[in-house]
Amino acid sequence: MFAEGVFCAEHLLTFPAQKTKGKLEAFGRCVYCGRQKDEHGQPLRLTSEHIIPEFLGAGLELPDASCPTCQKITATFESSIAQDIFDPVRKSFSLVGKDGVLKKTNFPLDIGRETSAHEFIPLIHYPTILVLPMLYPAASYSRRPRDADDPFNFRMFNINADPKALQKYAIDQFSSQAIDMVRFAQMIAKIAHVYAMHHLGYGTFKPLVADFVRTDFPPGIRCKSHFEHVGCLWQAKDAKSPNLHEIEIGKIDWNGQSLNAVRVRLFASCDMPSYYVTVG
Numbered sequence: 257m258f259a260e261g262v263f264c265a266e267h268l269l270t271f272p273a274q275k276t277k278g279k280l281e282a283f284g285r286c287v288y289c290g291r292q293k294d295e296h297g298q299p300l301r302l303t304s305e306h307i308i309p310e311f312l313g314a315g316l317e318l319p320d321a322s323c324p325t326c327q328k329i330t331a332t333f334e335s336s337i338a339q340d341i342f343d344p345v346r347k348s349f350s351l352v353g354k355d356g357v358l359k360k361t362n363f364p365l366d367i368g369r370e371t372s373a374h375e376f377i378p379l380i381h382y383p384t385i386l387v388l389p390m391l392y393p394a395a396s397y398s399r400r401p402r403d404a405d406d407p408f409n410f411r412m413f414n415i416n417a418d419p420k421a422l423q424k425y426a427i428d429q430f431s432s433q434a435i436d437m438v439r440f441a442q443m444i445a446k447i448a449h450v451y452a453m454h455h456l457g458y459g460t461f462k463p464l465v466a467d468f469v470r471t472d473f474p475p476g477i478r479c480k481s482h483f484e485h486v487g488c489l490w491q492a493k494d495a496k497s498p499n500l501h502e503i504e505i506g507k508i509d510w511n512g513q514s515l516n517a518v519r520v521r522l523f524a525s526c527d528m529p530s531y532y533v534t535v536g
């Protein structure tokens with residue numbers, strides 16, 4: 257165990273299993289860079305931001321909240337994360353995204369031993385396992401160990417891993433897809449930041465993760481600061497939950513400081529971990 261801060265919850269937002277559409281009050285400027293106008297003084301074309309990415313079956317939007325430059329960057333990491341770790345899960349749960357339920361029917365499975373070897377398996381036989389990382393507590397609210405830039409371990413939930421189906425393809429072992437940790441941390445930080453901007457209001461706090469979220473990191477790159485503000489609290493226990501996803505805003509007290517923080521728990525009903533983000 258490491259010394260870590262304490263989260264004091266203030267307001268919980270839940271996302272039930274079925275997608276419900278909802279619109280929050282228009283934000284009126286980019287939540288990431290703060291701009292309302294472009295370099296020529298013309299009003300920016302602002303687009304809607306989903307609080308939780310739409311591909312995860314969540315329909316709550318913050319209108320007029322992202323400029324074209326920031327939108328391009330966040331869309332890039334979100335679509336790569338969607339493909340890398342969530343596609344078979346989305347399909348298994350029939351999550352409704354922008355274009356309805358995913359149309360793809362075959363998914364790659366790594367059945368290699370020493371090197372990766374992908375085989376495409378139809379969903380009905382695909383051993384769908386939801387895998388999310390357990391993280392060390394973030395640097396901004398703990399005395400986390402040095403060189404802890406990788407996840408601590410992974411939490412898994414078996415949706416459809418049937419040994420008989422695997423036998424049919426003569427598969428006796430497989431591994432899940434690798435998770436790009438920087439992009440994963442960006443996705444969690446984005447959810448926390450956008451919700452905090454809406455809930456607390458622009459200008460009420462000094463944003464800590466906006467620049468991280470709007471940085472265009474190449475895939476697979478190592479970044480020094482991705483766990484600066486994103487992590488798990490090891491002493492905070494997650495209760496059983498009927499909700500698909502949860503977001504909870506509050507404060508983390510650590511080292512005599514009290515920072516605005518957001519707890520993000522994706523797939524809460526599958527007993528996945530909560531991530532805690534210090535937003536400002």
Ligand SMILES: [Zn+2]
Nearest residue numbers: 286289323326
């Ligand atoms: Zn922007």
